[in-house]
Amino acid sequence: MQIYDVAIIGAGAVGTAIARELSKLSIKVVVVDRLNDVGGDASKSNSAIIHTGFDAPPDSLESRMVVNANPLYDKLCCDLDIPFKRTGAVLVAVTETEEAELPSIMAKAHANHVDDLEMLSAKEVLELEPAVTPDVRGGLLVPRESIIDPFLFVVALAENATANGTEFLTGWEVSNLTFNENEYTVESPKGEITAKFVVNAAGLFADKISSFLGIDDFKVHPRRGQFHILDKAAPIGTKRIILPVPTKVSKGKICTPTIHGNWLIGPTAEELDDKTATQSTPEGLSDIVAGVVKLVPGVDARYAITQYAGLRPVRTPGGYHLRTFENLPGFLELSGIRSTGLTSSLAVARYGCEKLFKMGLSNKYKKHFVSKRQAIPCFREADEKARNKLIKQNPLYGKVICRCETVTEAEIVEAIRRKPGATDLDGIKRRVRAGLGRCQGGFCGMRTPQILARELDISIEEVTKKGTGSEILDGTTKSLRA
Ligand SMILES: Cc1cc2nc3c(=O)[nH]c(=O)nc-3n(C[C@H](O)[C@H](O)[C@H](O)COP(=O)(O)OP(=O)(O)OC[C@H]3O[C@@H](n4cnc5c(N)ncnc54)[C@H](O)[C@@H]3O)c2cc1C
CATH class of the missing domain: 3.50.50.60 (FAD/NAD(P)-binding domain)
Structure with missing residues (x-):
């Protein structure tokens, strides 16, 4: 043992x-x-936002943890070589009641020691974010709210x-x-x-x-949050995270750019019992659009390329x-x-x-802690010179597998070979984005499994989307006919 x-x-x-x-x-x-x-x-399965803690319950452990964590991201993301952007957020008040809430949100931010918020008039909101609804009555600028993968x-x-x-x-x-x-x-x-x-x-x-x-x-029960991901080409026109005035239950439905240039709208807040209920529903998805268009009228669900849902672990x-x-x-x-x-x-x-x-754990630090990690070199983001160099070093960089996100075979192979490495299609998506583009795996959906089978030394029938029970192939078409 x-x-x-x-x-x-x-x-x-x-x-x-x-x-x-x-x-x-x-x-x-x-x-x-x-x-x-x-x-x-x-x-x-979340909103991918690194919060400042401006609206956390003051004097709570949560507030302390969030406020303390936010400043750590610049260095950590640099050390781990992962994308992170301090976009900032604009909280938008549309109704008279919401406008009346703004001073108390500002006071809460101060109570949480988040002192860099700025109160904005309707005109100032529209100067910063012209794509926000012209019905805006005022808002708050939260400069350090950020986005991450x-x-x-x-x-x-x-x-x-x-x-x-x-x-x-x-x-x-x-x-x-x-x-x-x-x-x-x-x-x-x-x-x-x-x-x-x-x-x-x-x-x-x-x-x-x-x-x-x-x-x-x-006890812990799930509070489901559903999302739409919109295509990179969706004409949304905002630069920052657009937040509604939060409710007692949730931060409300937001519209945010993602770190990879898509748009994310959601989430819902549904109290459930089933800890496996990660499916999205027609009602939830239309609810999101109805909520977000009140803040950003240009949001259009016809640009949605996929949906997902996550379960918040709500403790009682x-x-x-x-x-x-x-x-x-x-x-x-x-x-x-x-x-x-x-x-x-x-x-x-x-x-x-x-x-x-x-409790007695030894706090003897290692002499040789490796603080840095290098990302898998990303062909999509490389310029022509860098691309040629990558291909020269590893010819598999010359083989594009996912056309929407321009992901090469070399990146997929490395995602599998790293530790802990990808062992299924979702693992590949998460590490190098193959299958996360506009066609959602329509093109690379059969090429990535072949690479997984080869690298893991398994049969193609054993390749899964996300572990046992989600095998993507059942056999050959000929065997189905027989
Ligand atoms: C809709 C939504 C939006 C959110 N937006 C944000 C946001 O923008 N910013 C933010 O900071 N936070 C956000 N959150 C919250 C954030 O996602 C969670 O607080 C965070 O992911 C919790 O991390 P965790 O490691 O505690 O839990 P998890 O990520 O759930 O990890 C728990 C792990 O435990 C494993 N596990 C469970 N049982 C067992 C077992 N018996 N044996 C072995 N393993 C087990 C699970 O498989 C799982 O991998 C959001 C959450 C949701 C759902």
């Missing part, structure tokens, strides 16, 4: 951020996830942690967790591991993981709970990280490490 210092359950933004932080230490760390890739749950964020954290010795076990669902004689046994149908410290970063399933240890004072009782327990030395539970966890993960990771140190 494998023995580790720390076992992290959950390889979302929170689990991988803490893994990278712990990989700075001279200890043995493993991250396990039930899905067959990292970042496969809430961390891949959430998939690459988690992948890059995981790759960098791996480069520093962390192990990742994917397709490894924790089915039991027991504590005996100062160590934990983490069980899954695939085997067992032992660890002195365990971090519960299981998001929507944090209640289930804690319940294995007899902690049953909270609510709020961030980053807890340790006297009777369970070495166990850290990170729950209730509901709708700001992509942002807060970096601060949660640091806070979590402090809690682990207090």
Whole structure:
């Protein structure tokens, strides 16, 4: 049986951020996830915004974590070589009631120590963002709200942690967790591991993981958020993230550019029981458009190229709970990280490490921590000279597989060969964007599986979209006819 210092359950933004932080230490760390890739749950299906925390509940742990995390992104994204843009956001008030809310939102921002917001008149909003509705009555400029690629964020954290010795076990669902004689046994149908410290970063399933240890004072339920992704050519015309006045339940439906030049509109906020209900619905999708056109009239669903939905892990009782327990030395539970966890993960990771140190984890830092990770060279973004150089170094750069996003075979091969690497079509999409363009895999949909089969040394029938049960081929057409 494998023995580790720390076992992290959950390889979302929170689990991988803490893994990278712990990989700075001279200890043995493993991250396990039930899905067959990292970042496969809430961390891949969100609004992709790095918040400032201006509207977080003041004096809360959430506010502290989000506010502390935001400034960390410039350096981290540089170190991990991932795209990140400080676009800023404009919060738009359209009704008289919304306009009346603006001073209290500003006061909340000050209470959260976010002091760089600017109150805007209707004229100033339209000067900054002419594509916003002419009905605007006023607004707020939030300069440091930013956009990121959430998939690459988690992948890059995981790759960098791996480069520093962390192990990742994917397709490894924790089915039991027991504590005996100062160590934990983490069980899954695939085997067992032992660890002195365990971090519960299981998001929507944090209640289930804690319940294995007899902690049953909270529940987590899903609040679904659906989105439309619009084509890069959609004539939206805004530059910043356009936010509505938030409600008590959610930040409301927004319109934002994505880091790759598409447009994202959504999300809905639907309370559900089913933790697997990630499907989108006609009602939800039309609700998004109806909400967002009130802010940006140019939004048109005919430009939608795809849709997705994510489940916010809503905890009852609510709020961030980053807890340790006297009777369970070495166990850290990170729950209730509901709708700001992509942002807060970096601060949660640091806070979590402090809690682990207090419980006795050695804080001896490695001499040779590798802080930087290099992105897979991107053919799409290279100029002609750089493209020729890439092709000369590796002829597979001369073979474009995804035409919409100009992704080459060399990039796909590297996405598979990196650690943790892509093992299915979604893993390729997340790392290099093959299949995420206008045709959504219509062209590369059969070429990428062939590369996956060859690189993983499996048959084409074994290639999946996202793990077992999502095989994309059933056999040959001839065998169907027989
Ligand atoms: C619609 C929507 C919009 C959002 N917008 C934003 C935003 O713009 N900015 C922002 O900062 N945040 C946003 N969020 C919130 C953010 O996405 C989450 O807070 C964050 O992703 C939570 O990360 P996590 O690692 O805690 O959870 P997850 O990403 O869900 O990771 C938990 C992991 O645990 C694994 N797991 C669960 N059970 C087990 C088990 N038994 N064994 C092994 N592994 C297990 C899961 O497979 C999963 O990979 C949004 C969320 C949603 C849904």
